[in-house]
Amino acid sequence: MSMKTRVSAYTLSVALFCSTGAMAQQMKAEVLHWWTSAGESASVKVFADQFTKAGGTWVDNAIAGGANARTAGINRMVGGNPPTMMQFNTGKQFDELVSNGLVRDVDAIAKAGKWREIMPKPIVDATVREGKFYAVPVNIHGQNWMFYNTKVFADAGLEVPKTFPELVATGEKLKAKGIIPIALGGQPNWEHNLFRAVLVGHGGADMFRKLYGARDPQIAKDPKFKESVELFGKMRALVDPGSPGRNWNDATALVITNKAAMHFNGDWAKGEFIAAGQTAGKEYGCTVVGQEPKLQIGGDVFVFPATKDKSQLAVQDKLIEVMLDPTTQIEFNKKKGSIPVRMDVDVSSMDVCAQKSHAILSDPANQVESMEILSTPNFSGAMQDAVTQYWNNPSMSADAFMEKVTNAMRDAT
Amino acid sequence: MxxxxxxxxxxxxxxxxxxxxxxxxxxxxxxxxxxxxxxxxxxxxxxxxxxxxSFTSSTLLPKLDWVGLAQYNRLFVNDRFVTSAENIVIFGILFISGCLIIGFLLAVFIDQNVRGEGLFRTVFLYPYSMSFVVTGVAWQWFLNPGLGLQKLVRDLGFESFTFDWLVNQKMAIYTIVIAGLWHGSGLTMAIMLAGLRGIDKDLWKAARVDGIPTWRVYTSVVIPLLRPMIVTAVVLLATGVVKLYDLVVAMTLGGPGIATEVPAKFVMDHLFERNNIALGTAAATMMLITVVIVLAPWVYARYIRAEGRRA
Known part of the structure; x- marks a missing residue:
């Protein structure tokens, strides 16, 4: 409802604004995305407003749920009636659209804008196919942040753990004091998210790439991998019994309300803290656990369905220009919880978590591709099945889990 | 017929x-x-x-090549699909038989000309007007050990009371059955009640004259007479079993672990989230084959043999 009202308000204002020229008809952009939660729609509104200022008409086509939105968009592209631009997650989701010639090559604009120099390499690699940019990255999300409640740690007289063995030890002390050490949304994808945080934090970036990218079965013989799996297994005792089935935002709420100490999540969870009126660095802190702060990064991109229509191409060019403008980037990412995809913008106006994220990523050695970039949805799904079985069955050994992982490597497409 | x-x-x-x-x-x-x-x-x-x-190697987009039974081979070594198949059998048997028994007993109860019959009928039928999603979420809250029944009883002073089926891998599928029974029994009751009302009053009088005990009349006379109602109820409930999806998604999301996965969810996940159309359609085909195998003897007995006799 509100979305509709807003769309018509935009349309109306722009129509009035541009009524003198023929621009209104030509600069119409239909944008398909799945940013429907409060924080997300506030962030997409930044794009819409900037595009409207630049003389365009933004037709908002928001579809709740990533999978639903992608299915709808892909069906429209295959059916020959595509939107002007469409959202994807950074990674393999649009591979087949590229190989079927359904999306536009934007490499000329990328070269002019020096994207290869100003964006982190994992993001560039995830967007470039056969040497050409086929999508426009708009932000960077870090997926393995640990949010913690500063008050809970201060009251317990404990330090915030820096590595995973430390975290397990600290967790047991917290549990003894009657605090939930780790707030977890006990749904398969969040269990999997936690596993990846442990793997990249304890096993390291290469091991992470070997598992999700190269699918190297030798990894099962690596003692460091087994150690990571066992550490992850020990964390089963650090969540509360009510965890299975819980939504991630309810898990975040446990940290916000001082019931739990730590919570692993992507930086999008910041939205929940902000909505509760808390400030990063004050009531809650954020850190990346591990010897070195390896951050799994992903994010969102927009693809532009291929078209021969000159006016549509011009609209697409304008959209790219608007979205990557430094001011738009800062404003958009403040609302979204992510950080600008361009490393050359000044982030001093953003919160401490975003600044930390920017600082970590300034060293290319800390940039690790997220699972969505490295792995096919099918292998990710098979891994998720294995992880959730291991997590929920305390009697399953690390070896049994590793066998499932090897099977998943073999069977998944 | x-x-x-x-x-x-x-x-x-x-x-x-x-x-x-x-x-x-x-x-x-x-x-x-x-x-x-x-x-x-x-x-x-x-x-x-x-x-x-299902005989192709399609991933995100349909592709018309031919890989033979490769997808089926992968399907049958897939833990999740095997668990799904077991779960649907457990759910199907318990849900259909449970609904029939509870529905029948409720119908008999209401048929005793109790006071406030209309109220009871509404109350019992009411769950059916809820969507499975609402049912699932409500039962998730109710059975959550930290929020619902277990916490309530413990707060009342019974500290050792434990009812954690929802978060227990071995028992979680039965919580889905419980929610399903709550949802489906009312409809079965309505169908059975219609059947009971259609039974000739004279039969009851005759039975009373012969001094036959009431339970005996129910088991030997009423239930056979209710056969068409039972068949209707079974068919309606069985379609609910095959398409079981939203209840699971709302209540457990297939968890804890993969303990409450069902075939329809397997198909949906592989078609729309895991870019694996071929494996998803292979699972869907297996569901179709199962339904056909279950229905074939019945269709044969009911239509083909009947037709043959007539000719």
């Missing part, structure tokens, strides 16, 4: 009669044409398309 007896007279032909029946049948045929087309193109067509895709 009914259709056969209606058709019987018109089969006896004389020239004019056939023409007249042609004239009356033509509009009927035209009226049915769109439905027939929908059935042919949408149902049968999509079914064949699904089966065909």
């Amino acid at each position: 009914e259709t056969i007896s209606i058709r019987a007279p018109s089969v006896a032909p004389s020239g004019t009669k056939t023409r007249r029946s042609m004239r009356t049948r033509l509009p009927a045929a035209i009226a049915l044409l769109p439905t027939a087309l929908v059935v042919l193109v949408v149902y049968i067509g999509c079914m064949l398309w699904t089966v065909r895709l």
